[in-house]
Amino acid sequence: MINQHAQPATAAPTAVSIHPDTAVGCVRLIVSDLENERGFYERVIGLQLIGSAGETATLGATASAPLVELVGDPGAPARPRRASGLFHLAILVPSRAELAQSLRRVSDAGWRLSGASDHLVSEALYLDDPEGNGIELYRDRPREEWTYRDGKLAMSTLPLDLEGVVAELPADADDPDEGMPASTRIGHVHLQVGNLEDAERFYHGLLGFDVVVRGYPGALFVSAGAYHHHIGLNTWSSLGGGAPPPGSRGLDRFDVIVPDTDELARLRGRLSAAGLEPQELDGAAIVADPFGNRVRLIARG
Numbered sequence: 001m002i003n004q005h006a007q008p009a010t011a012a013p014t015a016v017s018i019h020p021d022t023a024v025g026c027v028r029l030i031v032s033d034l035e036n037e038r039g040f041y042e043r044v045i046g047l048q049l050i051g052s053a054g055e056t057a058t059l060g061a062t063a064s065a066p067l068v069e070l071v072g073d074p075g076a077p078a079r080p081r082r083a084s085g086l087f088h089l090a091i092l093v094p095s096r097a098e099l100a101q102s103l104r105r106v107s108d109a110g111w112r113l114s115g116a117s118d119h120l121v122s123e124a125l126y127l128d129d130p131e132g133n134g135i136e137l138y139r140d141r142p143r144e145e146w147t148y149r150d151g152k153l154a155m156s157t158l159p160l161d162l163e164g165v166v167a168e169l170p171a172d173a174d175d176p177d178e179g180m181p182a183s184t185r186i187g188h189v190h191l192q193v194g195n196l197e198d199a200e201r202f203y204h205g206l207l208g209f210d211v212v213v214r215g216y217p218g219a220l221f222v223s224a225g226a227y228h229h230h231i232g233l234n235t236w237s238s239l240g241g242g243a244p245p246p247g248s249r250g251l252d253r254f255d256v257i258v259p260d261t262d263e264l265a266r267l268r269g270r271l272s273a274a275g276l277e278p279q280e281l282d283g284a285a286i287v288a289d290p291f292g293n294r295v296r297l298i299a300r301g
Contacts (some may be wrong), residue, residue, distance in 0.1 A: 016270060018208035019263045020225030024186050025255030025298070026058075026066045027089040031131055032249055034072025040129050041068055044109040045091065045137070046102065046179040061184035067091065071252060079248040082241035084192050084291035086251035087234060088126070088134030092187030093180065099123060099139040100168040105177060106137075116160035121146050121153065121228045123160055131249055138187065146228075153212065155228060188223075189254050190232035191293050194241050196220045198290040199233045206274055207256070207267065207295075230256075243292025253286065253294035264299045 031037040038057045041047045047067060051058035055072040068089070079085050093099050103125060106113065114134075115126035124138035147154045193199045200220055203209050209222035212229050218236050221229035244250065258264050268285050271278055278285035284298040 016205070016208040017210070018224050018267070019258050021259040021300075022209075022224035022230070022263075023257045023300075024188055024230050025257045026060075026069055027086075027186060027189060027254045028069040028071065028252040029086075029133055030071050030073055030076050030247065030249050030252050032072070032074050032076055033130070034070055036130055037070050037072075041070070042179075044106055044111045044127075045135070046105050046177065048179055061180040062182040065182075065185065067184070067186055073247065073249075076247050076249045077245050079244040079250040080241070082238050083244035083248070084194055084238055084241060084293055085244055085248075086133055087190040087192050087232065088136045089186060089254070090124075090136035090138060090188045090190065091180075092185050093137065093139050094183045095168075096123065096139050096165060097168040097170065098181055098184075099125070099137065100165045101177075102137045102180075103162070103165060104169060108177075116162055118156070118158040118160045119228075120156050120158075123165065125160070133250060134190070136190075140187070140228075153226075153228060155213065186254075188230045188232060190234070191251075191289075191291075192238040192241075193233050193235060193289070193291045193293070194238060196233060196235060202289045203231055203233065206270055206276075208270075238291075251293060253296050255296045255298055257298055257300050259300050261299045261301075264297060267297050 034055060034057060038049065041059050042049065047059040047061060049057060050060045050063045050066060057070045058066045060067045093102060106127060111127060113125055113127050117124050122138045122140045124136050127135050129135060200211065203222050204211050209224055209231060211220065212223050213221040219232065219234040221232050223230045258267065264285065268278060271287055276287055278287040284296050286294055286296045288294045
């Protein structure tokens with residue numbers, strides 16, 4: 001979520017740069033009530049179960065693209081309010097009509113929104129899952145409709161025209177709900193961190209994401225390929241806070257997907273040179289940011 005007073009970054013470009021085709025992928029959450037959480041993501045969000053093993057359920061819009069992975073642990077402690085972790089995961093739908101379908105789905109399920117905003121580059125709905133994990137459902141405006149001021153992308157936080165969104169529902173809107181369309185994906189993640197300086201050094205200076213917005217108090221937004229943001233970072237309730245206790249409910253890790261193994265090797269090299277040795281798991285590299293938020297770096301393929 002971008003505030004209307006945010007100003008685009010003006011600092012010099014980073015010495016390293018992540019591949020412009022980089023994207024954010026599956027978000028893995030630790031939950032106390034697996035069945036209840038799974039039911040929420042199926043019924044309220046419109047995802048489908050695409051895999052299940054033991055206490056883990058994987059959901060997505062299509063079997064080939066997991067979006068949310070739930071790991072059940074009834075004994076998992078709650079994440080302290082001031083600790084780092086997930087602010088929200090953001091599910092990107094392909095059109096305004098699909099955003100309208102999402103709004104109808106949430107309403108029909110009897111769930112309440114926590115917010116709805118027009119960010120100029122996107123339109124977004126906000127809500128929380130049953131265990132308090134934040135969720136954004138949004139659609140991007142076409143890039144040719146994005147506007148720039150003094151060469152910088154213009155973003156804001158304005159009230160969303162909910163009536164206009166609802167008007168996008170097709171005439172056959174009473175047909176059975178078929179869930180999220182296959183092209184649905186994770187568009188970005190937004191994290192709580194202890195301070196923005198260390199966050200910028202990690203996500204911008206080390207991983208190589210470009211800083212898009214730096215000027216709004218308490219927040220930083222970074223992206224690859226001139227996207228409005230792939231990762232949001234804020235200290236609004238976590239300034240000076242540390243990592244949550246191991247195994248806490250909430251974010252376990254999220255995926256950053258690079259286009260090929262060469263780019264993944266470059267990232268591994270930068271991490272090693274900085275004294276960070278990623279955990280290797282099935283060809284992926286898992287590394288924690290300075291606040292304990294774990295990132296799984298994987299190659300598309």
